[in-house]
Structure formats: C-alpha cells, structure tokens
Amino acid sequence: MEGKGYAETPLSIDYVADMPYSYHAGFYYSKFLRELRDNKRLVGVKCPACRKVYIPPRIVCRDCFVKMEEFVPVSDQGTLIAFTVTNFSYTDTTTGNPKPIPYTAAYIRLDGSDSNIVHRLDLTDETKIKSGVRVQAVFSENRTGDYFTDIDHFTIIKGDP
Numbered sequence: 001m002e003g004k005g006y007a008e009t010p011l012s013i014d015y016v017a018d019m020p021y022s023y024h025a026g027f028y029y030s031k032f033l034r035e036l037r038d039n040k041r042l043v044g045v046k047c048p049a050c051r052k053v054y055i056p057p058r059i060v061c062r063d064c065f066v067k068m069e070e071f072v073p074v075s076d077q078g079t080l081i082a083f084t085v086t087n088f089s090y091t092d093t094t095t096g097n098p099k100p101i102p103y104t105a106a107y108i109r110l111d112g113s114d115s116n117i118v119h120r121l122d123l124t125d126e127t128k129i130k131s132g133v134r135v136q137a138v139f140s141e142n143r144t145g146d147y148f149t150d151i152d153h154f155t156i157i158k159g160d161p
Contacts, residue, residue, distance in 0.1 A: 028057040031071060036150045037143040044113050046070045052114040056147070075111035076137035077157065082107040085126045094148055106154055108135060122153045129156070 025033060028045065032055070035041045044055035049064040055074050060067055083106045092099040102124040109116050122138070123129055134157040143150040 028059055032056045033145045033147060033150075036147065037145040040076075040139045040143070042074045042076055042110065042137070043071050044074045044115075046072050053112060054115045055110060055113045055117060072112070074113045076139075078108045078110035078113070078135055080106055080121070080129070080131055080133050080135050080154075080156075081109050081116055082131055083121060083126075083129055085124055085129075094146070104129065106135070108154060119148070119151060120153045122155045133157075 032043055035043045042055060043057065044053040045057035045068045046053045047061035047064055047066055047068050048070065049066045050061060052061065052063065053072055053074065054062070054068070057071065058068070083104055086099075086103045086105065087101055089098050089101055091097070104121040104124050104126075106119055106121040107116050108119060119137075121129065121135065135154040136157050137151045138153050138155055140150055140152045
C-alpha cells in the first residue's frame with residue numbers, strides 16, 4: 001500500500017453460485033395459492049375482532065393482534081390505488097431473467113378486502129392510467145400455484161375513465 005490508496009488494482013473473481021432452495025409458504029398462503037390455482041378464486045382472512053379482511057391471508061390482524069381463522073372470498077375486481085411504470089431493465093426475481101420493459105407495477109385494493117396487493121397492470125402508457133380506476137384480474141389458463149403467474153395481470157375495466 002502506498003499513501004491513501006492501493007498501488008495495485010484489487011483482484012476480483014467472477015463466479016455465479018448455484019444455490020437451489022425450497023420455500024415453505026405455510027398454511028395460510030398455501031390455501032390462498034391453492035384457491036387461486038384450482039378455482040381462480042381469491043381468498044382473504046377475516047379478523048374476528050375488527051372484521052377487516054386481509055389478502056393475502058395472514059395469521060394475525062395487524063391492528064388487533066388477534067389470530068384470524070375465517071377464510072373469506074375476495075373479488076377479482078378492485079380499485080387501482082397507485083402505480084409506477086418502470087422503463088429501465090432489471091432482473092425478475094422469480095425467473096432470474098431481465099424483466100420485460102416497460103412494466104407497470106400496480107397497488108390494488110380488491111373489493112371485499114381491507115388491505116392492498118401488488119401486481120402487474122397490462123397498460124404501460126402512464127398518460128392513460130390514473131389512480132382510482134377500476135381493475136379486473138386476468139387469470140392465466142395454466143395455473144401452477146404461483147401468485148405472479150396464476151394472475152397474469154390486471155386490466156382496467158372497460159368504460160372506466
């Protein structure tokens with residue numbers, strides 16, 4: 001070492017490690033995924049104290065801290081709360097491949113739910129999207145139990161400004 005910096009360039013090694021793993025979804029999320037896969041149905045869980053419905057299901061109410069056990073159907077339609085259109089490439093964490101761009105991530109409150117979900121909106125022209133519009137889930141024909149592929153995307157309901 002000389003002075004405040006290194007005299008030589010540090011050595012670097014490029015290596016991609018294969019790190020396979022299994023993820024256990026748990027009872028609540030597994031029920032949610034099975035209903036989606038097998039019945040094209042979205043389910044949430046209702047708090048026995050405050051009656052709020054959460055999707056995806058969770059074990060404990062975020063407000064009351066009470067265990068929730070009542071699964072209830074939730075609509076596949078809802079309201080677009082917020083969105084962002086991404087125009088730069090990044091890695092899709094579910095596949096490891098580059099994400100197709102542009103890509104619109106949507107924050108959606110489904111009818112019958114008191115929480116929001118994040119998914120993809122099929123429209124990418126941000127001048128034609130606005131918060132508050134009604135949206136509808138579009139289910140994949142070949143569902144496998146994966147939330148982000150079993151619902152292919154959400155689309156704005158025709159006739160909604």
